[in-house]
Amino acid sequence: xxxxxxxxxxxxxxxxxxxxxxxxxxxxxxxxxxxxxxxxxxxxxxxxxxxxxxxxxxxxxxxxxxxxxxxxxxxxxxxxxxxxxxxxxxxxxxxxxxxxxxxxxxxxxxxxxxxxxxxxxxxxxxxxxxxxxxxxxxxxxxxxxxxxxxxxxxxxxxxxxxxxxxxxxxxxxxxxxxxxxxxxxxxxxxxxxxxxxxxxxxxxxxxxxxxxxxxxxxxxxxxxxxxxxxxxxxxxxxxxxxxxxxxxxxxxxxxxxxxxxxxxxxxxxxxxxxxxxxxxxxxxxxxxxxxxxxxxxxxxxxxxxxxxxxxxxxxxxxxxxxxxxxxxxxxxxxxxxxxxxxxxxxxxxxxxxxxxxxxxxxxxxxxxxxxxxxxxxxxxxxxxxxxxxxxxxxxxxxxxxxxxxxxxxxxxxxxxxxxxxxxxxxxxxxxxxxx
Amino acid sequence: xxxxxxxxxxxxxxxxxxxxxxxxxxxxxxxxxxxxxxxxxxxxxxxxxxxxxxxxxxxxxxxxxxxxxxxxxxxxxxxxxxxxxxxxxxxxxxxxxxxxxxxxxxxxxxxxxxxxxxxxxxxxxxxxxxxxxxxxxxxxxxxxxxxxxxxxxxxxxxxxxxxxxxxxxxxxxxxxxxxxxxxxxxxxxxxxxxxxxxxxxxxxxxxxxxxxxxxxxxxxxxxxxxxxxxxxxxxxxxxxxxxxxxxxxxxxxxxxxxxxxxxxxxxxxxxxxxxxxxxxxxxxxxxxxxxxxxxxxxxxxxx
Numbered sequence: 001x002x003x004x005x006x007x008x009x010x011x012x013x014x015x016x017x018x019x020x021x022x023x024x025x026x027x028x029x030x031x032x033x034x035x036x037x038x039x040x041x042x043x044x045x046x047x048x049x050x051x052x053x054x055x056x057x058x059x060x061x062x063x064x065x066x067x068x069x070x071x072x073x074x075x076x077x078x079x080x081x082x083x084x085x086x087x088x089x090x091x092x093x094x095x096x097x098x099x100x101x102x103x104x105x106x107x108x109x110x111x112x113x114x115x116x117x118x119x120x121x122x123x124x125x126x127x128x129x130x131x132x133x134x135x136x137x138x139x140x141x142x143x144x145x146x147x148x149x150x151x152x153x154x155x156x157x158x159x160x161x162x163x164x165x166x167x168x169x170x171x172x173x174x175x176x177x178x179x180x181x182x183x184x185x186x187x188x189x190x191x192x193x194x195x196x197x198x199x200x201x202x203x204x205x206x207x208x209x210x211x212x213x214x215x216x217x218x219x220x221x222x223x224x225x226x227x228x229x230x231x232x233x234x235x236x237x238x239x240x241x242x243x244x245x246x247x248x249x250x251x252x253x254x255x256x257x258x259x260x261x262x263x264x265x266x267x268x269x270x271x272x273x274x275x276x277x278x279x280x281x282x283x284x285x286x287x288x289x290x291x292x293x294x295x296x297x298x299x300x301x302x303x304x305x306x307x308x309x310x311x312x313x314x315x316x317x318x319x320x321x322x323x324x325x326x327x328x329x330x331x332x333x334x335x336x337x338x339x340x341x342x343x344x345x346x347x348x349x350x351x352x353x354x355x356x357x358x359x360x361x362x363x364x365x366x367x368x369x370x371x372x373x374x375x376x377x378x379x380x381x382x383x384x385x386x387x388x389x390x391x392x393x394x395x396x397x398x399x400x401x402x403x404x405x406x407x408x409x410x411x412x413x414x415x416x417x418x419x420x421x422x423x424x425x426x427x428x429x430x431x432x433x434x435x
Numbered sequence: 436x437x438x439x440x441x442x443x444x445x446x447x448x449x450x451x452x453x454x455x456x457x458x459x460x461x462x463x464x465x466x467x468x469x470x471x472x473x474x475x476x477x478x479x480x481x482x483x484x485x486x487x488x489x490x491x492x493x494x495x496x497x498x499x500x501x502x503x504x505x506x507x508x509x510x511x512x513x514x515x516x517x518x519x520x521x522x523x524x525x526x527x528x529x530x531x532x533x534x535x536x537x538x539x540x541x542x543x544x545x546x547x548x549x550x551x552x553x554x555x556x557x558x559x560x561x562x563x564x565x566x567x568x569x570x571x572x573x574x575x576x577x578x579x580x581x582x583x584x585x586x587x588x589x590x591x592x593x594x595x596x597x598x599x600x601x602x603x604x605x606x607x608x609x610x611x612x613x614x615x616x617x618x619x620x621x622x623x624x625x626x627x628x629x630x631x632x633x634x635x636x637x638x639x640x641x642x643x644x645x646x647x648x649x650x651x652x653x654x655x656x657x658x659x660x661x662x663x664x665x666x667x668x669x670x671x672x673x674x675x676x677x678x679x680x681x682x683x684x685x686x687x688x689x690x691x692x693x694x695x696x697x698x699x700x701x702x703x704x705x706x707x708x709x710x711x712x713x714x715x716x717x718x719x720x721x722x723x724x725x726x727x728x729x730x731x732x733x734x735x736x737x738x
Contacts, residue, residue: 113488116490117491209684211685263575266595266684267569267594267595267679267681270569270573392703396702403686406683406684406685407685410597412685
């Protein structure tokens, strides 16, 4: 605690320092008259911040080199941001410092927060004027997540969704048939119960219960599947404490406290390892987790009942460094996120296709063979029809829901009481104007 | 040497004195401290009077952030957790370290090994420590519950149990930081004159009596330092929480600095976060002043 507590206060301090140091010169540096990237030779230099490492970074660099070779007038430099987890803090610091990158990778959950910055370029006009960009080729969940109050604030960069990943061996040992697309939630619960063997320290399901957004979005997929919703359509009131919501949380709570069929990881650090060691029958997770299970012969199946899933798309965001650089950034991003380039990236990394038309790309079959299990996640994108509310208050609402879910899973509260309380907090928060 | 160049004696003294050289040597550090220490401290002070989300233009709200703190039940809970943690951590770690140092301050077989063993956790990264404890204390697969079951005690939730998690953090941090305190005490014990202990023994004092009446008074400056230092650290507890419980389960380990982090970087209430930082700063200042006032009464001095 002696070291990093300084780190966190220091982080806040550094943001402040950057703001303080540049406040004096901000007005002149922020001017758009002279575009620093434009050299007398007409070459526009733009910078892109990303969080890719390893194969993914290599794929980025190959693509960027291709672009730079074919487009001598727009020179792109791709820079590693250290980790996407800190991308927002670093981007904000750079904005405050007057020298933001032209393109930056940001998690979808930050969309509503970053869009408040006047530096963020709203893309609606550019997309409308450019039919070849084909905005509707992106999955519905991606488009929803990049849109805040009708403003498109980014281009989808990465997408995923949740599905059931199950251990075939444990199913065989329990004499259970594998999950099907026709499963009901009762089937799911019964299978989890049968897979639970206390003597072998074996559980039917593993659930991240640290009350973080990871806890919450797993449940939100269930909520939608049960027919409920997070907020009312106008985003003014909580809707999750509906009978459907209570039903969804009651089932989760009963599995945890009555069946004891859930390995409840309140620290959200151990489920992957526990599944990989063969102590958990089913997980609800996304394609990014599959490489963590080398020891398990696993299958993948869509969610039970209505098969509704949840998607967590991230975005490329363009920041305004003058018209020349904005135009150059748009031209590059349009190419970079086109089906052909994305297919190359996905083939190298195993990421899901961000564009629906990628399924017609020649490499698509090679991609499916190379990454077993991803075919179902690709199909499952069609089941991600809803999006979490893109409002700045969502991160706070998520914490209310997180507490409610964990308190029910730990048997401290019943579903109705917990959700009603979270709804009360949510409504109070949403009633504050302009927060 | 600068006599002929500076006729004015004041200037001469300034240039020729060691002051100038001293300032020159400390200048790099001073500049860094001003930029990365003083400026942010002042700036976050200003921020604490603003509604500031780090994105849009901040606006002045006066004392509103501080007033909101008074009525924030989550902040009150984080203060309670921090106080409980500090009240347990400081005496237990300081007293524990004193005993361990006393035990290690003698001619034991393999004493170097024991000293090393006590100090290793201090230099181990907190992240590694955190992960080790997560698995040791795992309710299902953890080694601790395995041993408890051997002696007939039912499995405990530990970090998964809202009623136990904070105590687990206390145990974990004591383990992690005991070595630092032990080193300080070992150094202090070297300063206890051997002849005084011998004299006490000749006068018929037992082991306990000579420790209490001879050794303990010599350890007072070290103890005062450790109490002040540990209290400041305990009030600023953050990274052990961040790598293990993340404030949970159900907020039971949300301490003040973790709450500050949540407010500033998860909810983007940087102004509110800055106000929390300032309240914590003032609390630490007051507590430290009281500790120094009370603790320095009648300290034995070697000089």
